[in-house]
Amino acid sequence: MSNTVGVRNLWRHVLALILVFFTAFPIYVVIMTSLDPTGGIASDSWLPVKFSFSNYTKLFTDPRIPYLSWMRNSLIIASATAVTSVMIGAASAFAFSRMRFKGRKIGLQALLLVQVFPSFLSLSAIYVIMERIYLVVPALGLGSIWGLYLIYIGGAMGINAWLLKGFLDTIPMELDESARIDGASVPQIYWLIFFPLASPVLAVTAVLSFIGTFNEFVLASLFLQDVDKRTVAVGLQQFVGGQYEQVWGPFAAGSIIASIPLVIIFLSMQRYIIGGLTAGAIKG
Amino acid sequence: MIYALVGLRGSIALLLKFAILGATDALLIWIISVALGKNSIILAVVLIAATAALNITYLVKGAVPLKFLIVGILFFSIFVVTPTGYTIIMSGFNYKTGNEIDKPSAIAGVLANGLSTDESGTAYDMFLGKTPSGQWAAILEDQVTHSVVFATTDGVQPIGESEITRNSDGIITAANGIKQLSQDEQATADSEITTLRFPLGDNYFASPQGAEVALRMTQVMSYDKTSDTFTNSQTGEVFVDNGKGNFANKADLAQVLDPGWRSFSAFDNYKQLIMDKKVRDPFIGVFVWTIAFAFLSVGTTFAVGMLLALALQNQLRFRRFYRGFLILPYAIPSFMSILIWRGLFNKDYGAINHLLHTHIGWFDGPWTARAAVILVNLWLGFPYMYLISSGALQSIPSELEEAASIDGATGKQAFIAVKLPLLVQILGPLLISSFAFNFNNFNIIYLLTGGGPTDESTGAIAGATDILISYAYKTAFGSTFQNLGLSSAISMMMFFIVGTLSMYTLKKSRVLETL
Numbered sequence: 001m002s003n004t005v006g007v008r009n010l011w012r013h014v015l016a017l018i019l020v021f022f023t024a025f026p027i028y029v030v031i032m033t034s035l036d037p038t039g040g041i042a043s044d045s046w047l048p049v050k051f052s053f054s055n056y057t058k059l060f061t062d063p064r065i066p067y068l069s070w071m072r073n074s075l076i077i078a079s080a081t082a083v084t085s086v087m088i089g090a091a092s093a094f095a096f097s098r099m100r101f102k103g104r105k106i107g108l109q110a111l112l113l114v115q116v117f118p119s120f121l122s123l124s125a126i127y128v129i130m131e132r133i134y135l136v137v138p139a140l141g142l143g144s145i146w147g148l149y150l151i152y153i154g155g156a157m158g159i160n161a162w163l164l165k166g167f168l169d170t171i172p173m174e175l176d177e178s179a180r181i182d183g184a185s186v187p188q189i190y191w192l193i194f195f196p197l198a199s200p201v202l203a204v205t206a207v208l209s210f211i212g213t214f215n216e217f218v219l220a221s222l223f224l225q226d227v228d229k230r231t232v233a234v235g236l237q238q239f240v241g242g243q244y245e246q247v248w249g250p251f252a253a254g255s256i257i258a259s260i261p262l263v264i265i266f267l268s269m270q271r272y273i274i275g276g277l278t279a280g281a282i283k284g
Numbered sequence: 285m286i287y288a289l290v291g292l293r294g295s296i297a298l299l300l301k302f303a304i305l306g307a308t309d310a311l312l313i314w315i316i317s318v319a320l321g322k323n324s325i326i327l328a329v330v331l332i333a334a335t336a337a338l339n340i341t342y343l344v345k346g347a348v349p350l351k352f353l354i355v356g357i358l359f360f361s362i363f364v365v366t367p368t369g370y371t372i373i374m375s376g377f378n379y380k381t382g383n384e385i386d387k388p389s390a391i392a393g394v395l396a397n398g399l400s401t402d403e404s405g406t407a408y409d410m411f412l413g414k415t416p417s418g419q420w421a422a423i424l425e426d427q428v429t430h431s432v433v434f435a436t437t438d439g440v441q442p443i444g445e446s447e448i449t450r451n452s453d454g455i456i457t458a459a460n461g462i463k464q465l466s467q468d469e470q471a472t473a474d475s476e477i478t479t480l481r482f483p484l485g486d487n488y489f490a491s492p493q494g495a496e497v498a499l500r501m502t503q504v505m506s507y508d509k510t511s512d513t514f515t516n517s518q519t520g521e522v523f524v525d526n527g528k529g530n531f532a533n534k535a536d537l538a539q540v541l542d543p544g545w546r547s548f549s550a551f552d553n554y555k556q557l558i559m560d561k562k563v564r565d566p567f568i569g570v571f572v573w574t575i576a577f578a579f580l581s582v583g584t585t586f587a588v589g590m591l592l593a594l595a596l597q598n599q600l601r602f603r604r605f606y607r608g609f610l611i612l613p614y615a616i617p618s619f620m621s622i623l624i625w626r627g628l629f630n631k632d633y634g635a636i637n638h639l640l641h642t643h644i645g646w647f648d649g650p651w652t653a654r655a656a657v658i659l660v661n662l663w664l665g666f667p668y669m670y671l672i673s674s675g676a677l678q679s680i681p682s683e684l685e686e687a688a689s690i691d692g693a694t695g696k697q698a699f700i701a702v703k704l705p706l707l708v709q710i711l712g713p714l715l716i717s718s719f720a721f722n723f724n725n726f727n728i729i730y731l732l733t734g735g736g737p738t739d740e741s742t743g744a745i746a747g748a749t750d751i752l753i754s755y756a757y758k759t760a761f762g763s764t765f766q767n768l769g770l771s772s773a774i775s776m777m778m779f780f781i782v783g784t785l786s787m788y789t790l791k792k793s794r795v796l797e798t799l
Contacts, residue, residue, distance in 0.1 A: 012595035016606045019592060022663065023610055026624045029635045033627075088356040095352035104349075111360075112790070113783055114368055122367030122775075124760065124768060129366070132327050136319045154363025157356035186348050187297075217619050217727060233619050237731070240623055248627055255620040266615035267608070274671050 034252035055253040070235040077145045081152045082210040089160025097168035111158045167201045204272045232258045375772035378529040381765050383544040390545035398505020406500035413462040423459045435482035553773035566746040574751040578722040581661045589669025614667035622731040625660045650748030676710045716789045720782045729754045
């Protein structure tokens, strides 16, 4: 009995193992590379010949590699963007889901359409705007992480309002009606009923926004020119993105360290994130 | 009742509201005052409008929805709608390298370029200074004939040798009626000096080249304001505004003057994409590959993800491990994975060549590069497809399968005939949005292959793996030639395609009806 089950399950294991190998391959190579003191990408041997943490210590000691600043910039900008964009998105979604007003339908459709526009091609226009802001308030303009933050949250309403509205729509109307009868004002309904009820979804939205911002490369590389002000994505890309000199050792070490917080966040919120991903599908 | 106790109501809420609004106002007003101080009028106007909108919204009773929307709307308008509108407008302009400035600047540029020396290239040694009344003046000595004149911006007069002082090398060091500039004065007046013109008669003038030499020049190109034409006084050619941002020779319209200006060109950029062979052929190549890339990406990731979901749907040993490990590519920051894959594919030290004992330049050939892009995208994308597939699988009632097996279907038949169509229907909207995502998947192309390999011998911009978005990016921000107008037109085409797809999906999923 158990034997036939084993045979029937064989293809499942074979498939899963092939994919495990496929998934593990680059991860394994990057770990090996990070431990290889010569700085090249692991090449001659599949097993580590020399073992050293010099690539890791280099990140924190080499004055030419302000890795800590990069990490700090990325974490600050990603957290700030996540929190702000969820606040804006939640408030917008609440209005779109719970209220009826002129321009509601057009507003929703416009949000969606503009969002579909390949927006970073309007880079030159964004650049001009940021240049003007820089001339007046340097801390908010070109080259500062707070300027980049302004651009990121500019798109927040479009991305999050739709996502969150879908969830808010599932909360029964009776709930806010009964609250209103009990004498609750609109802000109270928002803060005391919706916010707590939606908090898992808000958390997922925040995490997705955090990951998205952490990953963002094009805008960040264009706007953050100073070495100190770069994000991890831009900083690490400089090691290996060039045409000639490629420094894989520190890149690998830096990538691993930068990945750890994201992987932890992702795995710990896995259940919710998957729920959020599939909710749209199952409903449709 | 309870809400009156817990809720933010009454004076505390009011105080909080005023505190936040007040702080925001203070910040905005400070920025506005700085902006006004620095003559940044547009920014100041935008900020004043924003401040007014904020205060009206929150201080006036009613308009509750706006209270929830206003902050988002303000950011959205400034950082998304405005740039998008700019792109749309630019797609109707001839705006590229050589046509970047406005028309008055272009006219000035053509005038500056339209100077010519006389045939023998007459040059003068110049003693430059100012007359007692502060007018620019110079003693010009012809380097060949050594005739000397006194020149002002009004014209020239002869000057006797007795009025000039020379040093032992014969260089003029002083002259009556001219006071030489000090070094400092000379340095600050540098740009003014090069624009000086001392008329010599016969349409010629002496044009200082630095502080000590002048050339005998004539304005060959002259601009006539009323007819808006340039005339070349030597050849007699007339250049007219060709309506496309350049002055073109009336007799031979292909001959245009440099620089041009960015001019309104209506649908010329779109026409170029469809009619101009040099633009159209690469565009079509890129377009086809973009579609193929998006289809292949969705197809391969969905196939693998679905297979995995089927494999892991029942109890299986190590299932937890498989699940946890196989979603790692989704959790690792994608820009890092892509760059790591770039290293793995390296010809000389990449682990893939090492594994296969080959020495292949994966990114050098168009087909190997395309295959590499698809493979890397499979690695990045199959966990997502697995997650949504397994979610969808669980939502299909098991009775369906049981019914099929009672009717005599084998497991495989039941899956293909009953489950798969249902799954595709359920996942349809997500597959389409994944298609749209890959259609615009800039990062993988830019970071993995940079769009290459590119046939540089033909001067092509588009590479074998370029998709529309990376092609548009290169067109707009290329290193040697930039064509913002054309790039905007490409963006508009992409917007049209992806927008249609999205609207179709929404119609299909009936989201818009329930709005």
